[in-house]
Amino acid sequence: MTLHSLSPSAEARHNLALWVGLLAGPVAWFVQLQLAYVFGWWACGGRSLVPSNLVSIVCLLAAAGGAWLAQRNWQEVRGWPSGWDAGREARVRLMSVVGMMTGSLFTLVIFAQWIAVMVLDPCPR
Numbered sequence: 001m002t003l004h005s006l007s008p009s010a011e012a013r014h015n016l017a018l019w020v021g022l023l024a025g026p027v028a029w030f031v032q033l034q035l036a037y038v039f040g041w042w043a044c045g046g047r048s049l050v051p052s053n054l055v056s057i058v059c060l061l062a063a064a065g066g067a068w069l070a071q072r073n074w075q076e077v078r079g080w081p082s083g084w085d086a087g088r089e090a091r092v093r094l095m096s097v098v099g100m101m102t103g104s105l106f107t108l109v110i111f112a113q114w115i116a117v118m119v120l121d122p123c124p125r
Contacts, residue, residue: 014073018092021073021099024066025106032059032110036117044123052122056114063110067103070096 032055039052074096077089 017069018073018095018099021066021070022095022102024069025063025099025103028059028062028066029106029110029113032056032113036113040117040122049117049122052117053114056110056117060107060110060114063103063107067100067107070099070103074100 035055036052039049039055043049043052073092077092077096
């Protein structure tokens, strides 16, 4: 099925896939950042860092999954966005390429923050 001949329900799923690919990385980073602070205080009370590590793993996989989904969306149109693109193809190219870039960036950021969670003492002095 080509990009131009999608049924309304298939187009809605395709649009959802574009948005998930674009936003999965930033949302996963936001969740990991907030929960790392929450579980950091929890770990400071003498509890385990396991919840912080689990949240970091899940968020890392979510961000990487968003980048993978954006790359799958990009496979349909193959090419970089340009000033000559128009319509649905331009939207797919732009959202897919930006999704691949943000997904990769936020996967790296989440990994860097996870290293800090593992290395640094959760109790501020």
